[in-house]
Amino acid sequence: MRLNSYRPETHPPKSPNPLPSPLPQLEAVLRCVQDILERGPDERIIVFSTWRDVLRLLEHAFGRNAVPHAHPQTRKALAPAFAAFQVGPGAGAGSATPRVLLLLVKQGGNGLNLTAAQHVILVEPLRSPGLEAQAVGRVDRVGQLRETHVYRFVMNDTIEQNLHRLNCARGLTSQATSSSEPKHLGLR
Template structure:
C-alpha cells in the first residue's frame, strides 16, 4: 500500500483587540445571562437551542464581527484580527508557491474573504453548497490554474480529491475533529507526494479555544451539544457550560 507523506498540524493563535474584543465581551456577558436564566427555568437539556445560538454568535465574532447581523458589528466593529492574520499568512504562503485549501463553516465568511482576495488580485476558486458545477473549480485547482481553493466545510469536506494542495487552512474550528480531518484529507490522501501543512486559526481565550479543549477531552459532550437533534441529551455540567462563557483575559 502506498505510504502517505507527513502531515504537519499547527495552531495559529490570534488575539482579539479593540472594538472586536469589546463586542465579544458585550455579547458574551449578555448571552451568558440569557443562557443562565433559560437553564434555571427549563433545565439544561431543554436549553439546547439557546446555548447553540449563544455559541454561534461568539464564534461568528471570532471569525469576523460582520457575520453578526447587528448594525454595530457592521460598522464600528468591522475589523477582524483573524481575517488580518489570514490575509498576511496567505500572502506569505502564496509567495512560497504553496497550493492552499481554505475551509470555513460559514459561507458568508468565505464571501468576506473573497472581497479581500479580489482587492489583492489573488486568484482563487470556490465551492459551497450553492456551487452547481463542482467539477470545474476542482479541475482548475488540480491543474494549477489557481493557487487557492475556498471551500465550505459542509459542501466540500468529503468526496473531493485535491492532492495538488500542500497546505490546508481551517479558518474556524469545528466541534468534531473527525470532520476537520476529513476535510484535511482532501489533500492528505493517496496520490499526495508532498508534506501537507495544516493550519488552524484560533482566537485566543475565546469559545474557539474552548472548542479545541473539548475536542481533545470531552468529545461526547461536544457531540451532544452540537448534535442537530433537539432531543440530544447534553452530557454537560454547569461548570462545562460556564467555561464556554469565560471572559477574555
C-alpha cells in the first residue's frame, strides 16, 4: 500500500468548472480525482468524508466536470451503487459506469468489499484512526489484485493539521496508511 503525497500547487486546475475559490481543499480533491482517472479506464476511486455536505459539494463538482461517479445517499441506494461501481470496463460497462464512489465514512463499514477500487481519498483527517483503517480496508483486502493508494488531504493552519499531527505524534495513524516519515499533504 502506498501513501501518496498530493501537492495541489504542482497540478494546475484542469477543470473548466472549478469550485468556488473558498473551497481550495475540495478543488484539490477534484484535481486529484481527474489526475487519477486520466491514467486509464481501469482506475477506480472511493472518496470518504465525515461530512454529508462535503460529499454533496464534490458530487456537484464531479457532475459539472463530467466525472462518472455515484453518491448513494440512502440505504436503498447503496446496493445498486456498489454493484454499478464494481462493474469493470471490460464487462460491457459504458461511460456512465461510475468510476468514483462518494461515501460517508460511516457507510464504509460492515464488511463491505470494494476491491474494484485501488485508490482511497480521505477528504479530511478522521478523529479515529480505527475509522481510517476501516475505510482503507474496504479496498485493501483479500481479492485486491492491484496496489492500493491512499490520499489524505490536510489543510495547513487548521484544526485538521493539528489533528493529523496529534495522531502522528501519538502513533495513532493507521499503519496501513502511514509512511515512515509524516508528510504534509495539505495546501500551501
